[in-house]
Amino acid sequence: MNSDSVYRQRVGYALRTVNRVRQKLAVWLEPDNLARLRPKLHYQAGVLAGFALAASILLGLADLATRNVIQMRLEEDLKASLEEVVPAALHDNDLLADTVAVPSAGAAIGTDETVVYLAKKAGSVTAVSFKFAAPDGYAGPIHLVMGIASNGEILGVRVISHTETPGLGDKIEITKSKWVLSFNGKSLDNLTFEEWAVKKDGGVFDQFAGATITPRKVVQAIRRGLEFFQAHQAEWVGH
Amino acid sequence: MNLSILFSEPYRKIAKDGLWTNNVVLTQNLALCPLLAVTGTATNGLGMGLATTVVMVASNGAVSLSRHLIPPEIRIPIFVLLIAALVTLVDIFLNAWMHELHKVLGLFIPLIVTNCVILGRAEAFASKQPVLPSVWDGLMMGIGFTLAMVVLGAAREIGAAGTLFANASVLLGEQFRFIELTVIPEYKGFLLLALPPGGFIVLGFMIAGKRLLERRRAPKTVPGLEGLNSIGQASWESR
Numbered sequence: 064m065n066s067d068s069v070y071r072q073r074v075g076y077a078l079r080t081v082n083r084v085r086q087k088l089a090v091w092l093e094p095d096n097l098a099r100l101r102p103k104l105h106y107q108a109g110v111l112a113g114f115a116l117a118a119s120i121l122l123g124l125a126d127l128a129t130r131n132v133i134q135m136r137l138e139e140d141l142k143a144s145l146e147e148v149v150p151a152a153l154h155d156n157d158l159l160a161d162t163v164a165v166p167s168a169g170a171a172i173g174t175d176e177t178v179v180y181l182a183k184k185a186g187s188v189t190a191v192s193f194k195f196a197a198p199d200g201y202a203g204p205i206h207l208v209m210g211i212a213s214n215g216e217i218l219g220v221r222v223i224s225h226t227e228t229p230g231l232g233d234k235i236e237i238t239k240s241k242w243v244l245s246f247n248g249k250s251l252d253n254l255t256f257e258e259w260a261v262k263k264d265g266g267v268f269d270q271f272a273g274a275t276i277t278p279r280k281v282v283q284a285i286r287r288g289l290e291f292f293q294a295h296q297a298e299w300v301g302h
Numbered sequence: 303m304n305l306s307i308l309f310s311e312p313y314r315k316i317a318k319d320g321l322w323t324n325n326v327v328l329t330q331n332l333a334l335c336p337l338l339a340v341t342g343t344a345t346n347g348l349g350m351g352l353a354t355t356v357v358m359v360a361s362n363g364a365v366s367l368s369r370h371l372i373p374p375e376i377r378i379p380i381f382v383l384l385i386a387a388l389v390t391l392v393d394i395f396l397n398a399w400m401h402e403l404h405k406v407l408g409l410f411i412p413l414i415v416t417n418c419v420i421l422g423r424a425e426a427f428a429s430k431q432p433v434l435p436s437v438w439d440g441l442m443m444g445i446g447f448t449l450a451m452v453v454l455g456a457a458r459e460i461g462a463a464g465t466l467f468a469n470a471s472v473l474l475g476e477q478f479r480f481i482e483l484t485v486i487p488e489y490k491g492f493l494l495l496a497l498p499p500g501g502f503i504v505l506g507f508m509i510a511g512k513r514l515l516e517r518r519r520a521p522k523t524v525p526g527l528e529g530l531n532s533i534g535q536a537s538w539e540s541r
Contacts, residue, residue, distance in 0.1 A: 092370070094370055097370045097371060101373040101374075102373065106373065107373045107375060107376050110371055110372065110373065110376065110380070111376050111379060111380065114368075114380050114383055114384070115383060118383050118384070118386075118387040121387060121391070122387055122390055122391070125390075125391050125394055125395070126394065128398075129394045129395065129397070129398035129399075132398040132399070133394065133397050133398050136397065136398065136401040139401075140401075140405075228493070228496075228497075229342055229462075229496045231493065273493075
């Protein structure tokens with residue numbers, strides 16, 4: 064009984080306070096009052112600061128509410144693109160959990176450090192995959208992801224993003240053309256250095272009608288990616 | 303709230319202004335930056351138009367709500383702050399909870415900040431009008447913008463690739479796959495239309511077409527309808 068009345072007293076007090084604040088706010092928000100305040104410098108500074116504060120709080124809260132979800136979505140995206148190039152049959156581990164970060168500044172594959180995702184079956188590495196880029200595409204860097212079997216043969220390559228000419232250079236996308244599948248099974252062993260080029264340069268890979276630079280740069284980037292793999296093959300695969 | 307007010311004369315005038323008379327793209331010639339960047343296909347135009355409409359409705363509402371608070375001297379920074387905050391909110395919420403859509407629109411959403419139309423409507427309309435007309439104006443201007451973007455995107459897409467609404471199912475969901483059409487089968491493509499100059503050229507034809515239509519209609523104006531502008535405007539509360 065006693066605690067109940069204390070509780071009621073507190074609720075009543077809170078309600079009265081809210082009401083008082085609301086009345087004061089209503090008086091303050093009267094158009095006449097605001098019209099009087101608007102030309103004053105301290106009011107203007109206060110309003111600008113108030114809006115900035117409100118916007119920051121709102122964005123901060125929204126960030127807190129979405130940060131984990133967005134992180135999860137990005138991981139799902141990454142996982143989906145890795146699974147495109149590393150068949151599920153080749154691994155029984157979580158690709159995102161088994162990673163090594165390798166300095167790659169000298170490999171000319173677009174980044175100074177490359178995160179390599181190791182695919183393992185029964186504890187031994189069966190394949191690796193990593194994201195890399197052709198930094199010198201026709202209209203900017205072309206971002207790629209590649210899976211390589213432990214013997215050095217390409218399992219698959221996909222283009223993640225690019226800014227090449229629509230209708231010409233965008234045939235590197237799997238949705239537009241099957242061209243990118245022509246890398247499957249190729250390695251530095253079964254093709255010579257000269258054959259790792261588009262046909263126009265004496266290699267084995269098709270170029271596109273009207274677009275030579277885009278496929279040429281992609282072929283060269285993939286070759287450099289394979290060289291990057293070869294340089295680290297022993298430490299990743301262990302043989 | 304009685305929504306039949308939306309069919310009253312002042313609201314009809316807002317609708318007509320946004321959709322045709324004062325169309326963002328065709329009459330005001332604003333928003334050309336996102337316009338040319340994304341209207342390579344009708345689907346992209348639609349996506350950009352819808353995202354812009356959402357932001358414009360929200361920003362007009364927010365500006366109108368706080369119009370008495372904002373001194374004219376600092377209105378521009380406050381409008382910019384509001385719009386940037388809203389665009390960021392839309393961006394992160396889409397990224398978190400409509401991730402597939404965000405992958406399609408993600409590129410365009412930050413571009414909305416550069417869309418001067420939103421600032422223009424905040425300044426010219428929402429800062430002087432009550433909330434409902436402002437929101438209505440945002441919606442109608444947004445729909446007018448979307449229509450122009452879709453028409454421009456469709457013209458460029460048909461001309462450049464011979465398709466219409468390609469990839470619309472990614473944006474709108476699987477049930478909309480039926481609107482993906484191949485207008486010209488076995489089409490070789492006309493690259494110019496896919497590139498920014500093609501956007502300018504098609505836009506020029508659209509603006510010329512609109513002017514031509516208006517000129518043909520001009521003599522048919524019914525006498526007595528001309529006074530409606532001032533009646534419509536005068537009935538609203540003004541600052």
